[in-house]
Amino acid sequence: MALLRSLRTQRTTYLINSRTSVSVSSSSSVAAAAKRHSLHTTAALEADVQASSQSPSQEQHVQAAGILRRRQQHHQLLSRLIYSAGAAGVGGSRQHTRYVHSGQNGRQSHQLAQSSDVEGEALREKRQLGKSASPKPSGTPQRDPLDVGFNDPVAAFKSKTTWELVRAYMVYMICSSEKLVEHNMTLLKLARNLLGQKLFVLLMKSSFYGHFVAGENRHTIVPTLERLRSFGVKPILDYSVEEDISQEEAEKREVESSVSSAGDNKEEGTMPQYHVDKSFADRRYKVSSARTYFYLNEATCERNMETFIKCLEAVSGATFGTGITAIKLTALGRPQLLLQLSEVIMRTRKYMEDMVGGQGNVLTHHKTIKDLEKYYATLGDNKNVQDFLKNVTSDKEGILHLFPWSGIVDEDSQLSDTFRVPDPQTGQMRRLISQIPPKEEEMFRNMIRRLNTIVKTAAELDVRIMIDAEQTYFQPAISRITLEMMRKYNKDKAIVFNTYQCYLRETFREVCTDLEQAKRQNFYFGAKLVRGAYMEQERARAQALGYPDPVNPTYEATTDMYHKTLSECLRRIKLMKDCGDDARKIGIMVASHNEDTVRFAIEQMNQIGISPEDKVICFGQLLGMCDYITFPLGQAGYSAYKYIPYGPVEEVLPYLSRRAQENKGVLKKIKKEKRLLLTEISRRLVRGQLFYKPKGNYVPI
Numbered sequence: 042m043a044l045l046r047s048l049r050t051q052r053t054t055y056l057i058n059s060r061t062s063v064s065v066s067s068s069s070s071v072a073a074a075a076k077r078h079s080l081h082t083t084a085a086l087e088a089d090v091q092a093s094s095q096s097p098s099q100e101q102h103v104q105a106a107g108i109l110r111r112r113q114q115h116h117q118l119l120s121r122l123i124y125s126a127g128a129a130g131v132g133g134s135r136q137h138t139r140y141v142h143s144g145q146n147g148r149q150s151h152q153l154a155q156s157s158d159v160e161g162e163a164l165r166e167k168r169q170l171g172k173s174a175s176p177k178p179s180g181t182p183q184r185d186p187l188d189v190g191f192n193d194p195v196a197a198f199k200s201k202t203t204w205e206l207v208r209a210y211m212v213y214m215i216c217s218s219e220k221l222v223e224h225n226m227t228l229l230k231l232a233r234n235l236l237g238q239k240l241f242v243l244l245m246k247s248s249f250y251g252h253f254v255a256g257e258n259r260h261t262i263v264p265t266l267e268r269l270r271s272f273g274v275k276p277i278l279d280y281s282v283e284e285d286i287s288q289e290e291a292e293k294r295e296v297e298s299s300v301s302s303a304g305d306n307k308e309e310g311t312m313p314q315y316h317v318d319k320s321f322a323d324r325r326y327k328v329s330s331a332r333t334y335f336y337l338n339e340a341t342c343e344r345n346m347e348t349f350i351k352c353l354e355a356v357s358g359a360t361f362g363t364g365i366t367a368i369k370l371t372a373l374g375r376p377q378l379l380l381q382l383s384e385v386i387m388r389t390r391k392y393m394e395d396m397v398g399g400q401g402n403v404l405t406h407h408k409t410i411k412d413l414e415k416y417y418a419t420l421g422d423n424k425n426v427q428d429f430l431k432n433v434t435s436d437k438e439g440i441l442h443l444f445p446w447s448g449i450v451d452e453d454s455q456l457s458d459t460f461r462v463p464d465p466q467t468g469q470m471r472r473l474i475s476q477i478p479p480k481e482e483e484m485f486r487n488m489i490r491r492l493n494t495i496v497k498t499a500a501e502l503d504v505r506i507m508i509d510a511e512q513t514y515f516q517p518a519i520s521r522i523t524l525e526m527m528r529k530y531n532k533d534k535a536i537v538f539n540t541y542q543c544y545l546r547e548t549f550r551e552v553c554t555d556l557e558q559a560k561r562q563n564f565y566f567g568a569k570l571v572r573g574a575y576m577e578q579e580r581a582r583a584q585a586l587g588y589p590d591p592v593n594p595t596y597e598a599t600t601d602m603y604h605k606t607l608s609e610c611l612r613r614i615k616l617m618k619d620c621g622d623d624a625r626k627i628g629i630m631v632a633s634h635n636e637d638t639v640r641f642a643i644e645q646m647n648q649i650g651i652s653p654e655d656k657v658i659c660f661g662q663l664l665g666m667c668d669y670i671t672f673p674l675g676q677a678g679y680s681a682y683k684y685i686p687y688g689p690v691e692e693v694l695p696y697l698s699r700r701a702q703e704n705k706g707v708l709k710k711i712k713k714e715k716r717l718l719l720t721e722i723s724r725r726l727v728r729g730q731l732f733y734k735p736k737g738n739y740v741p742i
Contacts (some may be wrong), residue, residue, distance in 0.1 A: 079104045176711070182739060185676045197717055199272070202735060208251060254664070268737070271735075278355055281687065283693070288323050291323040292322040318586060360611060380487065389473060402550075456477050513545065539569070543603035545602075552568065552606050555568075556609075569630040628659075631658065632658075653679045654742065658680065662682075
């Protein structure tokens with residue numbers, strides 16, 4: 042076993058060192074081929090050592106020592122090959138090297154020497170090696186038939202030990218108790234005080250934490266990610282640490298960060314929904330299925346950015362280009378700026394509607410610059426109008442945007458100077474946004490810089506980014522910025538995904554508008570479709586502030602909106618396939634715990650001839666919820682994801698509290714999952730499989 046540990050240590054050091062070697066041009070293919078050969082040879086040699094170590098006879102020790110010597114000779118030969126390839130490609134460039142030593146008890150000490158002039162190249166090399174180094178189960182990848190009724194307990198839980206099934210059943214039993222769930226946070230804090238930290242952590246890992254959370258840090262979650270992968274499921278990683286602050290503190294932070302230092306000037310034409318109201322300043326109000334960030338200062342936003350980047354690195358290291366990280370834009374900047382930007386977008390739409398008629402986003406009017414010139418004809422040769430028209434974004438089909446959004450996202454435009462339009466009567470320029478002080482302009486540029494840094498890192502690591510939807514008073518700005526990130530980064534594949542909440546009345550129209558922009562500006566469109574997390578809060582706020590309710594009237598209307606929007610996306614994918622275009626230019630995640638919606642998506646895919654291998658539709662559910670949907674999908678060859686939260690036990694209590702609340706609201710789904718769990722536990726007891734060990738041979742699509 043000592044020899045085996047030595048062999049693994051050498052392989053770890055060698056692989057990480059190899060991943061960061063610099064190679065270019067034709068020499069890179071030589072090095073890559075050598076590395077792939079190393080992976081196969083290393084795996085074979087390790088298997089030999091493992092076999093010899095199972096029965097520790099003297100002869101087998103000698104045999105293992107011989108294998109180790111061959112391993113060392115193999116490394117020397119391979120090092121010369123890679124050195125030659127690297128020398129031919131980059132001459133005397135410095136290496137970007139990481140040394141890793143694996144010690145006892147699984148501890149690792151890291152010594153990292155970085156060279157900034159090759160950092161970008163090293164990331165690309167790491168990405169390429171990650172693709173070639175993907176662990177492939179031996180033999181042909183397993184594929185199971187899919188029970189679209191989702192009633193097969195074996196398929197649902199073959200990835201779980203019997204203890205994990207028992208734990209899940211106990212957790213769901215507790216979630217079925219309304220009183221326990223209602224006071225869950227109080228009970229958790231009481232248990233922590235009574236038991237002490239160590240016992241409390243042990244209790245949580247044996248119950249709620251162990252069921253809903255993957256681990257405490259990016260290293261301890263790796264076994265969970267690897268097991269998911271072996272059963273055909275990929276991760277969406279989220280560092281789920283949340284602040285446990287009081288309602289008073291939340292309201293104080295939100296009000297202070299949602300009003301400009303110049304004051305909350307409600308000029309003529311302002312819209313009340315895009316201004317903070319203290320009654321709804323605690324954005325956690327009636328929200329159980331979404332995390333909330335409250336702005337404290339710019340340093341906190343920087344730390345949030347670093348956390349998201351660590352998530353990207355963790356996903357990249359464990360999933361080989363198939364993983365996703367979820368982020369929220371409110372974690373990266375001052376909410377006041379999103380409020381003001383959202384109001385600008387909606388006032389721009391109203392300006393366009395008043396001038397040309399119709400309804401909706403600017404590009405849906407299909408007006409050209411010549412059309413606008415006609416509307417301004419009475420103003421004569423007005424310099425303000427001419428300057429304004431020069432900055433309008435348009436193509437041969439018409440106007441896309443009245444403002445140069447690319448300049449805004451590229452961090453160099455002043456908001457106060459950008460969002461001005463000519464008055465059709467006087468020709469004078471009027472602001473659609475109140476004057477923003479220089480310090481707040483800088484804060485906005487910081488927010489965009491942070492997002493650019495995250496998305497650029499995701500592209501380099503070959504990981505996708507899903508930008509979560511938030512409240513409707515933030516969402517116009519979030520969607521607009523996200524679409525511009527798509528335009529900038531989704532040139533060769535979908536890296537950035539936007540999120541659309543189907544409980545909103547305007548969702549179908551918004552998705553169609555964004556699909557049209559993606560087509561006209563030729564970028565890959567990524568969308569996650571969800572029902573939504575803020576329905577009760579949105580409805581109450583609209584009633585209190587006196588603006589139209591943005592929410593669909595019934596649950597059935599929301600389901601219809603979801604299915605209608607999904608069908609439109611599938612229809613466009615089918616058109617692209619039929620025309621010989623790249624169908625992957627539209628990528629959709631069906632993020633739903635509703636099995637009827639998942640079944641609808643599968644039926645639609647079958648009807649119009651979209652297969653899982655097309656890789657344009659994927660499915661996603663939360664870790665610890667609806668396993669009877671996710672795992673059968675992954676094992677049948679569909680692209681299936683689990684939303685994977687992680688973080689220290691004490692710091693994810695608010696997340697666990699929300700999961701308990703959410704499960705209380707879906708008792709029908711819990712009832713089915715409990716029935717399937719009990720069936721599988723009984724089956725294992727009868728068949729003597731109490732100590733069943735999950736071992737998958739599936740490869741995610």
